[in-house]
Amino acid sequence: MAMKRVAATAVRAISSSESPVLPTTFSRELHASPGSKKIVGVFYKANEYAKLNPNFVGCVEGALGIREWLESQGHQYIVTDDKEGPNSELEKHIEDLHVLITTPFHPAYVTAERIKKAKNLQLLLTAGIGSDHIDLNAAAAAKLTVAEVTGSNVVSVAEDELMRILILVRNFLPGHHQVISGEWNVAGIAYRAYDLEGKTVGTVGCGRIGRLLLQRLKPFNCNLLYHDRIKMDPELENQIGAKFEEDLDAMLPKCDVIVINTPLTDKTRGLFDKDRIAKCKKGVLIVNNARGAIMDTQAVADACSSGHIAGYSGDVWYPQPAPKDHPWRYMPNQAMTPHISGTTIDAQLRYAAGVKDMLERYFKGEEFPAQNYIVKEGELASQYR
Amino acid sequence: MAMKRVAATAVRAISSSESPVLPTTFSRELHASPGSKKIVGVFYKANEYAKLNPNFVGCVEGALGIREWLESQGHQYIVTDDKEGPNSELEKHIEDLHVLITTPFHPAYVTAERIKKAKNLQLLLTAGIGSDHIDLNAAAAAKLTVAEVTGSNVVSVAEDELMRILILVRNFLPGHHQVISGEWNVAGIAYRAYDLEGKTVGTVGCGRIGRLLLQRLKPFNCNLLYHDRIKMDPELENQIGAKFEEDLDAMLPKCDVIVINTPLTDKTRGLFDKDRIAKCKKGVLIVNNARGAIMDTQAVADACSSGHIAGYSGDVWYPQPAPKDHPWRYMPNQAMTPHISGTTIDAQLRYAAGVKDMLERYFKGEEFPAQNYIVKEGELASQYR
Numbered sequence: 197m198a199m200k201r202v203a204a205t206a207v208r209a210i211s212s213s214e215s216p217v218l219p220t221t222f223s224r225e226l227h228a229s230p231g232s233k234k235i236v237g238v239f240y241k242a243n244e245y246a247k248l249n250p251n252f253v254g255c256v257e258g259a260l261g262i263r264e265w266l267e268s269q270g271h272q273y274i275v276t277d278d279k280e281g282p283n284s285e286l287e288k289h290i291e292d293l294h295v296l297i298t299t300p301f302h303p304a305y306v307t308a309e310r311i312k313k314a315k316n317l318q319l320l321l322t323a324g325i326g327s328d329h330i331d332l333n334a335a336a337a338a339k340l341t342v343a344e345v346t347g348s349n350v351v352s353v354a355e356d357e358l359m360r361i362l363i364l365v366r367n368f369l370p371g372h373h374q375v376i377s378g379e380w381n382v383a384g385i386a387y388r389a390y391d392l393e394g395k396t397v398g399t400v401g402c403g404r405i406g407r408l409l410l411q412r413l414k415p416f417n418c419n420l421l422y423h424d425r426i427k428m429d430p431e432l433e434n435q436i437g438a439k440f441e442e443d444l445d446a447m448l449p450k451c452d453v454i455v456i457n458t459p460l461t462d463k464t465r466g467l468f469d470k471d472r473i474a475k476c477k478k479g480v481l482i483v484n485n486a487r488g489a490i491m492d493t494q495a496v497a498d499a500c501s502s503g504h505i506a507g508y509s510g511d512v513w514y515p516q517p518a519p520k521d522h523p524w525r526y527m528p529n530q531a532m533t534p535h536i537s538g539t540t541i542d543a544q545l546r547y548a549a550g551v552k553d554m555l556e557r558y559f560k561g562e563e564f565p566a567q568n569y570i571v572k573e574g575e576l577a578s579q580y581r
Numbered sequence: 582m583a584m585k586r587v588a589a590t591a592v593r594a595i596s597s598s599e600s601p602v603l604p605t606t607f608s609r610e611l612h613a614s615p616g617s618k619k620i621v622g623v624f625y626k627a628n629e630y631a632k633l634n635p636n637f638v639g640c641v642e643g644a645l646g647i648r649e650w651l652e653s654q655g656h657q658y659i660v661t662d663d664k665e666g667p668n669s670e671l672e673k674h675i676e677d678l679h680v681l682i683t684t685p686f687h688p689a690y691v692t693a694e695r696i697k698k699a700k701n702l703q704l705l706l707t708a709g710i711g712s713d714h715i716d717l718n719a720a721a722a723a724k725l726t727v728a729e730v731t732g733s734n735v736v737s738v739a740e741d742e743l744m745r746i747l748i749l750v751r752n753f754l755p756g757h758h759q760v761i762s763g764e765w766n767v768a769g770i771a772y773r774a775y776d777l778e779g780k781t782v783g784t785v786g787c788g789r790i791g792r793l794l795l796q797r798l799k800p801f802n803c804n805l806l807y808h809d810r811i812k813m814d815p816e817l818e819n820q821i822g823a824k825f826e827e828d829l830d831a832m833l834p835k836c837d838v839i840v841i842n843t844p845l846t847d848k849t850r851g852l853f854d855k856d857r858i859a860k861c862k863k864g865v866l867i868v869n870n871a872r873g874a875i876m877d878t879q880a881v882a883d884a885c886s887s888g889h890i891a892g893y894s895g896d897v898w899y900p901q902p903a904p905k906d907h908p909w910r911y912m913p914n915q916a917m918t919p920h921i922s923g924t925t926i927d928a929q930l931r932y933a934a935g936v937k938d939m940l941e942r943y944f945k946g947e948e949f950p951a952q953n954y955i956v957k958e959g960e961l962a963s964q965y966r
């Protein structure tokens with residue numbers, strides 16, 4: 197894949213398509229006090245990889261590509277990957293920062309305690325999607341604004357989910373491991389390799405990512421099901437070709453493949469525990485690019501060992517980075533990766549542009565695109581309540 | 582994935598949908614002499630995997646699930662995986678077999694010399710698609726009939742190709758290797774991970790598999806190109822959403838991803854040599870589930886090492902099984918597997934049913950489904966000429 201630097205105009209074009217222009221007469225919801233701001237970004241460090249691609253903006257070294265712009269306006273911009281413990285770089289700045297930017301790929305956990313310490317904090321931005329690294333109730337109580345770049349990587353994640361479905365259904369990894377270990381044993385792969393065609397795939401949660409996944413699944417001639425709080429309108433449902441399942445526990449035993457597409461909330465934490473996994477079909481394949489904590493870690497590992505889950509793939513873990521002894525690293529039939537699906541180069545360019553756009557609006561005291569808000573004026577967005 | 586035995590009626594249903602009923606008044610093209618036949622099947626051996634799935638019919642042990650049926654009609658049915666050299670099981674039977682069934686996954690190479698020795702041979706059947714393991718000119722000269730189960734695994738291969746495109750574009754394997762080796766380094770994956778959306782994907786050859794791939798690619802919002810001997814009719818082209826490229830060498834530099842979907846013929850053998858690979862975009866990703874010998878083995882390995890090819894994935898090699906020292910096992914950025922894409926359990930059930938159907942017609946002296954023929958009455962099918 198070519199590694200040309202994307203022209204600044206292209207980044208702007210992405211930004212404006214992701215952030216519809218709002219009427220300029222909106223009231224100032226976010227009171228950015230005038231003057232210089234202290235902005236801290238917490239991203240993953242790229243080290244030797246930083247210079248290998250000029251569009252690699254999502255790392256510490258790339259710093260979202262906004263350093264020059266911020267500093268030229270007199271703001272202070274500190275970027276680090278050192279986020280844990282009392283002596284971390286983040287902790288040093290927590291007391292006087294105004295804005296904290298972080299990503300789900302290397303999240304700065306914003307606890308109630310940190311919020312209490314952060315006397316100047318006004319704005320918490322996610323470079324990407326999701327804010328479960330933040331204690332949202334504490335943020336709401338402190339009247340902070342929490343926002344994400346909604347839509348910035350939904351396509352990235354949906355593509356990645358479809359890849360993982362195919363990897364599991366077609367039993368890709370045992371074949372690849374044969375290649376690198378000098379073996380050739382087609383039978384050892386084929387006895388549990390299937391086509392996706394004709395299988396039943398159900399998504400738990402059907403927001404933007406779930407719908408993009410279903411659209412991409414349509415030509416595969418599967419039986420598509422979705423469970424969500426809200427039924428799609430009949431026209432969209434018909435176009436997507438998926439059937440609504442009001443009762444999650446009634447959908448699960450029908451599915452050959454289950455994909456998790458729900459945010460992590462108090463209601464979904466630990467949703468897939470031992471009992472719920474037992475309700476799935478024996479030999480089920482599960483893909484989870486949503487959040488690791490939606491699953492009971494040990495229950496997933498046990499079900500993979502027993503064969504009740506025949507394959508588990510995802511890029512989300514709890515906690516992140518996953519420790520060396522995380523059981524999902526060692527369970528059979530896993531096709532796991534570190535948290536990567538939403539941080540492709542294409543996604544980075546989109547969420548960097550989205551963060552820049554929100555900072556620009558913050559400095560001017562303008563509204564953000566409505567769909568970006570997670571906490572606004574002391575209230576959580578509806579899907580987080 | 583559940584491993585219930587598929588009901589015999591389902592296999593029959595698949596068979597009849599793959600093999601449209603022909604008028605019974607057709608002339609006898611294939612003169613099956615009456616009486617008992619000696620049929621030899623060469624498949625891969627499953628060993629300990631044979632009993633793990635009741636639908637695993639494509640292996641030596643499964644024997645396409647037709648032993649009982651053949652033997653009940655007085656035919657002799659020998660099944661083996663031992664196919665190479667003068668002392669092999671196949672060689673023992675070559676002189677008096679009437680029918681040889683084999684698969685591309687573990688091909689019995691049918692040379693001119695073997696054809697000369699096989700005095701009783703009438704029929705060569707591929708359980709699957711492709712007959713490049715057979716010297717087709719020698720088969721035609723000897724007036725043998727060569728046929729495959731056209732369509733039996735086109736969906737299987739197309740799905741697998743899309744999986745491999747995503748694995749390469751999204752840089753899946755380095756992430757998975759981090760997981761199993763206890764690491765966590767998002768940057769080491771992300772610096773060369775992309776979305777498929779917006780990229781240019783070109784297929785070299787656009788027969789049934791190529792079209793199924795393009796249909797599955799459509800919702801990914803790529804720029805789709807195809808090169809083939811024949812331009813699709815405008816309506817189909819418009820529906821599939823791909824642009825015709827008459828000149829292969831003009832298409833190659835436009836493609837971020839190239840997929841090989843052409844049969845192996847005298848014209849395509851070694852088609853991707855050093856010079857042609859040099860015409861591809863630097864950083865191109867190549868997927869080849871067609872045949873290994875379409876590529877110059879060393880030229881591919883060299884281009885992967887230099888980075889001109891940024892990723893290569895496929896399940897076909899030359900020869901097969903790939904020897905332990907095959908360079909594609911060791912080149913960087915490969916996502917190879919043994920030859921597996923067309924031998925999913927679903928595909929096995931379809932091609933087993935298709936072979937049974939052709940044997941039944943052969944015993945009765947009836948025509949095969951027209952699209953199955955590769956050599957008929959001394960002539961090669963048009964795409965093999």
